Amino acid sequence: MAHDYSQQRFETRCVHVGVDKDDSYNSCITPIYPTSTFRFESLGKTKGYDYTRSGNPTRRALEESLASLEGGIDCRATSTGMSAITACMHLFKPGDHIIAGHDIYGGTFRLFNVPFTEYGLKFSFVNMQDPGTVRRALTPQTKGLWLETPSNPLLNLVDLEALATIAREAGAISIADNTFMSPYFQRPFEQGVDIVMHSTTKYLNGHSDVVGGAVITRHQAHAERIGYIVNALGLACSPFDAWLVLRGVKTLGPRMEVHQRNALAVAQALRTHPSVDRVYYPGLPDHPHHALAKKQMKGFGGMLSFDVKGGGAQAEKVMTTTRLYAMAESLGGIESLIEHPETMSHASMTAAARQGAGITDKTLRVSVGIEHADDLIADLLGALDGSRG
Numbered sequence: 181m182a183h184d185y186s187q188q189r190f191e192t193r194c195v196h197v198g199v200d201k202d203d204s205y206n207s208c209i210t211p212i213y214p215t216s217t218f219r220f221e222s223l224g225k226t227k228g229y230d231y232t233r234s235g236n237p238t239r240r241a242l243e244e245s246l247a248s249l250e251g252g253i254d255c256r257a258t259s260t261g262m263s264a265i266t267a268c269m270h271l272f273k274p275g276d277h278i279i280a281g282h283d284i285y286g287g288t289f290r291l292f293n294v295p296f297t298e299y300g301l302k303f304s305f306v307n308m309q310d311p312g313t314v315r316r317a318l319t320p321q322t323k324g325l326w327l328e329t330p331s332n333p334l335l336n337l338v339d340l341e342a343l344a345t346i347a348r349e350a351g352a353i354s355i356a357d358n359t360f361m362s363p364y365f366q367r368p369f370e371q372g373v374d375i376v377m378h379s380t381t382k383y384l385n386g387h388s389d390v391v392g393g394a395v396i397t398r399h400q401a402h403a404e405r406i407g408y409i410v411n412a413l414g415l416a417c418s419p420f421d422a423w424l425v426l427r428g429v430k431t432l433g434p435r436m437e438v439h440q441r442n443a444l445a446v447a448q449a450l451r452t453h454p455s456v457d458r459v460y461y462p463g464l465p466d467h468p469h470h471a472l473a474k475k476q477m478k479g480f481g482g483m484l485s486f487d488v489k490g491g492g493a494q495a496e497k498v499m500t501t502t503r504l505y506a507m508a509e510s511l512g513g514i515e516s517l518i519e520h521p522e523t524m525s526h527a528s529m530t531a532a533a534r535q536g537a538g539i540t541d542k543t544l545r546v547s548v549g550i551e552h553a554d555d556l557i558a559d560l561l562g563a564l565d566g567s568r569g
């Protein structure tokens with residue numbers, strides 16, 4: 181029988197919510213239900229599920245867990261982060277205007293700039309670090325604000341509370357992509373945001389062995405509409421993928437603590453290295469948005485970027501000579517990754533959009549894993565030493 185864990189703390193809910201699903205054999209871990217369809221007991225009578233596109237007990241367990249961790253009323257787990265964003269965009273109709281940050285995830289930019297623009301939605305990509313810029317971009321057709329903080333790859337923050345307020349006053353829906361922080365470090369509902377989405381591929385799963393997404397809602401009307409859209413468009417994730425993410429979520433708290441501890445140590449080591457021009461990490465006191473980070477986040481996360489002195493050739497040398505950091509896109513897994521945003525993660529942006537967001541060829545982005553910090557620092561500093569001259 182499912183218990184009520186709503187009064188328990190975050191780490192306890194990570195372990196327990198969505199787990200007590202098996203009354204047949206009392207398994208302690210949620211079973212995987214790899215079935216496309218479910219037997220009816222009589223005409224119109226099921227045990228709650230009829231077809232896996234519409235609903236599946238393993239997927240539901242993950243949805244209950246993520247809704248609880250973000251503090252929402254409902255969640256839909258999707259096949260990818262992009263399908264979660266696709267579900268959100270179907271809250272809007274052709275002609276609606278949506279304001280998004282100019283430095284959002286490259287794949288989100290592409291989805292907005294091509295498929296959803298062709299579908300008839302209108303987008304403005306603006307620098308959301310100044311709420312005044314967002315206010316000036318509002319039109320009578322503005323129906324949505326797309327928020328991503330910290331941004332990728334330069335780790336700029338936007339003020340969730342200020343922007344959620346602007347959206348509410350304009351009658352627009354505010355949606356936050358909370359992939360970078362996970363609900364352990366940031367819960368945008370607490371700042372008044374309407375909808376939270378994730379690429380569960382990243383920290384929520386945390387083990388680089390699945391792609392997935394989630395949309396978490398806190399208003400009944402949004403919950404019903406997102407549920408309808410995910411079923412109608414066929415965006416939901418497989419039971420097996422849901423099970424993997426549910427397993428990952430159990431260790432979210434301890435993993436995030438180590439990601440953060442290591443990221444801070446690496447950021448501090450990079451800062452004093454002669455081959456590094458600049459380090460972008462919101463946990464550093466001289467980060468331009470450090471005060472806002474302390475206000476709206478419960479930690480600073482495991483992502484950082486830095487500029488290599490010289491330029492693209494030096495950056496490439498660093499990236500290709502590290503041994504512990506795999507040269508790969510993606511982030512949020514237990515292993516450390518390094519990548520070149522201009523040619524890799526942000527290649528799906530236009531050159532003009534990259535320039536506007538300040539992404540240059542000397543920037544490298546690191547997803548700091550949970551290896552020993554001393555090994556991570558020695559490997560990266562060694563590669564930087566080798567990049568000189």
Ligand SMILES: *Cc1c(COP(=O)(O)O)cnc(C)c1O
Binds near residue numbers: 261360379382393
């Ligand atoms: C990876 C990512 C996405 C897209 O998620 P997929 O699971 O790759 O489809 C969206 N937003 C952010 C911030 C991401 O890092």
